[in-house]
Amino acid sequence: MSTTQTNKIETIKASSTKINEVDFSNLSFGSVFTDHLFECDYKNGEWQKPVIKPYAPFLLDPSTRVFHYGQAIFEGMKAYKDENDDVWLFRPDENYKRFNTSAVRMAMPEVPEDIFMSGLNQLLQLDEAWIKKGKGNAMYIRPFMIATGTGVIANPSDNYKFMIILSPVSSYYSGEVKVLIAEHYSRAANGGIGAAKAAGNYAAQFYPTNLANKEGFQQVIWTDDATHTKLEEAGTMNVFFRINDTLLTAPVSERILDGVTRKTLIDLAKSIGIQVEVRSVLVSELVEAAKNGSLKEIFGAGTAAVVSVISGFSYQDVYYELPKIEFTMALQLKTKLENIQNKLEEDNFGWTVKI
Amino acid sequence: MSTTQTNKIETIKASSTKINEVDFSNLSFGSVFTDHLFECDYKNGEWQKPVIKPYAPFLLDPSTRVFHYGQAIFEGMKAYKDENDDVWLFRPDENYKRFNTSAVRMAMPEVPEDIFMSGLNQLLQLDEAWIKKGKGNAMYIRPFMIATGTGVIANPSDNYKFMIILSPVSSYYSGEVKVLIAEHYSRAANGGIGAAKAAGNYAAQFYPTNLANKEGFQQVIWTDDATHTKLEEAGTMNVFFRINDTLLTAPVSERILDGVTRKTLIDLAKSIGIQVEVRSVLVSELVEAAKNGSLKEIFGAGTAAVVSVISGFSYQDVYYELPKIEFTMALQLKTKLENIQNKLEEDNFGWTVKI
Missing domain, CATH: 3.20.10.10 (D-amino Acid Aminotransferase, subunit A, domain 2)
Structure with a gap:
């Protein structure tokens, strides 16, 4: 696995941060997202130029394939901040490999390692202030891919969108x-x-x-x-x-x-x-x-x-x-x-x- | 089954029609859509006011549940125009029932019969010019429902969107x-x-x-x-x-x-x-x-x-x-x-x- 950032990804920064609106001592799992997301579209048989941009809703046609034929995969990973403010991923190569294993089974294109890893690293660096120190605290990372081609015919899509979104979390289950x-x-x-x-x-x-x-x-x-x-x-x-x-x-x-x-x-x-x-x-x-x-x-x-x-x-x-x-x-x-x-x-x- | 239209659904008409851009003698299955769609959202535990409006893309948050946990169902039906220009559905009650059977299995809310049937009828009436006469010609009808709640936690969504879109078709398969x-x-x-x-x-x-x-x-x-x-x-x-x-x-x-x-x-x-x-x-x-x-x-x-x-x-x-x-x-x-x-x-x- 390579975590080197070979290319600086085009980055459109949010005009303001939402971080001050978040109560980090009272996070509901997977419900709060950071200021930015990573996005890379697949069309005409190839991956397009990736971008990091403000977290925001996006437009989809009503006939978008993911709604009708369910081509959609994801991963769940976490990043942690240590006492020296360094940020660490845990076995990201395993998630990357499994993501592409899922992609193959769902007849979706594999995501190149450089796009996945550079996107992940640069997005985490940009929203690094959202990662809190201390046991139990982590940044939950959600890479996912959906079929974005249009038309209600039950065939694999021609277009796809790969995204990474980040959600600060404390713990998940509680109780018996x-x-x-x-x-x-x-x-x-x-x-x-x-x-x-x-x-x-x-x-x-x-x-x-x-x-x-x-x-x-x-x-x-x-x-x-x-x-x-x-x-x-x-x-x-x-x-x-x-x-x-x-x-x-x-x-x-x-x-x-x-x-x-x-x-x-x-x-x-x-x-x-x-x-x-x-x-x-x-x-x-x-x-x-x-x-x-x-x-x-x-x-x-x-x-x-x-x-x-x-x-x-x-x-x-x-x-x-x-x-x-x-x-x-x-x-x-x-x-x-x-x-x-x-x-x-x-x-x-x-x-x-x-x- | 009731096909009576108890309530006139709020209708926002398209400012112009796309029908003249369509080559009806050369339709690719499921790729052309009519001018309008039917939409009804589910939130706070109930179905909201339905609407018929111009066919157009809509906004979804990157954490929308359908992308991550796949709650999505659909139906496929057809409408036909006879020689007297009357429009006929074929066993719509069967599709309606099966839609709700699918909804239950996927932990999604059932769609009330009046919303489904009134939406279907009024949408077909509005875009009736798109239904062509003659054997093989039909209007393919795609009712579908997706989970529109947000948050990356693997639970059933709280919000849903039910839509009906229409696609004029001639035939499907050809060849051996x-x-x-x-x-x-x-x-x-x-x-x-x-x-x-x-x-x-x-x-x-x-x-x-x-x-x-x-x-x-x-x-x-x-x-x-x-x-x-x-x-x-x-x-x-x-x-x-x-x-x-x-x-x-x-x-x-x-x-x-x-x-x-x-x-x-x-x-x-x-x-x-x-x-x-x-x-x-x-x-x-x-x-x-x-x-x-x-x-x-x-x-x-x-x-x-x-x-x-x-x-x-x-x-x-x-x-x-x-x-x-x-x-x-x-x-x-x-x-x-x-x-x-x-x-x-x-x-x-x-x-x-x-x-």
Whole structure:
């Protein structure tokens, strides 16, 4: 990965800043955006000149393809400011690679590395004042691409728009998370787009998640759609299970997103001597472990929430409460990861990249 | 279904018409739009005042939910002008019902019947000059709804926009259609959104369809994702198989769209004494029938193409060419359906509704 800025991107600065209107001690996740955005359009078979400009709405024709045929992908990343006011990205190469993997699966053009990385770096530099120091604080980065061609015919678009927008955040989830194991609904098909960070995957989850909410569960643990016997993801996160002192998580597949936090936690866990098994985890195995007391923890892993502790799960109308543990692997891994991200602990993995 | 127009919708007329710029003898499907559109926004938990206004681009924030989490649904319908200049819709109640079925599955608000039907009728009346007489000519109608709330958090949107846009069309497909039977990729999961007319379902098909195109096939016949043994849809259409003199098509399910043309063709076929079996059709059965000569026809059925004749299929790298038949069921059913739609033949089914 190259983070060198080969070209200075044309930059149109906002005439004033909105930063003073923002209460940074009371941020609602993903709802506040910085003064600028990065934009690059694709047309006539090639990427056009990128630009950084004031964050603002833009015009789209009613027949724009993204509205009708759903070609839309995104990434979620974070930047952190250390005590010396240096700004750091966390494994940006992983997000860049996955973005283009998603693009290929959705029949969209791949974004060149220089456009993605230069845009990201120069945008963060320009809106650097919006990145706050301190654990939990971060700049949530949302690169995304949409089909902007027009016409209601179900073919891939000819035009696309790639954008990066920035949203300062503190934390994501709070409180207890109870989950429902999916027995009917599912998030991904074999031979489908579950491994892509495609917009349509998220909309598909809302209805079954709403049903779970009504029964008192905050999230759904998705199972394979063919048999509903294998545990795959939790809500919009990858999921880990601790049985006795072993951490278990499903292998990535065409149904399961290759999560950056997931792979980071696997490496971190191994580095501190935790045994990790990457293999299919069966619902029956989880229920058995809950019954015999060997199931100690369940947690989700993702960029937004980092680690989200799950307090219990329901399956076939039986609720299994997890034991309360003083010193959890979830907390241990979350603390270690956040310390590395916030540059409070040495990064022996080469994950953090200074902008 | 009520097609009475209870309320006159506020109408802002275009200052001039674009109709004289359009070559109606050379229309590219879904690429030309009429002078006006219908729009109704949903916010604060309710539908706002609808409006008919000039067709024009509109502004969206970069964090608009449809770009990131893909809540977007649509319908495809047609209106026809008869020899007396009366304008007819075809089974609009079916599209209306399916639109709301899709809305529920995608966690979007249902559109009230009066808004949908009054909007449709009054918009067609206003742009009536754009509807041309004659077989093959029609007004393609695209009702759609997108999530317009803002913020990059993976929850259902609070705001939505419902629109109807109109595109004059002549015909859709032309030429020979060879299809590839899907052995790996798929369009829908068990417990997924395959039965919804959701934007994300279409984007998911583009990449495998592109792969098929490269091998010389125009479309993919989708199979069930778990076993790839059952024939489900063809491209974006339902699919029919004629074995000897029986028509076969898969039952609708949560993986298969409840197509209006599909159910219409089933009824039409039965009405003229064709035996129809609605049941799972196995790939193995199709291959066997192709080998022993009992497979006579395959055709897709959908609003856009009406009936799309398939000339052969490939499975496990073997290509099976279908026999050339003088008088096909496909043509017989297509002619009958188009005659009813164009009011050239009596509608004994009550399918056509005058606006």
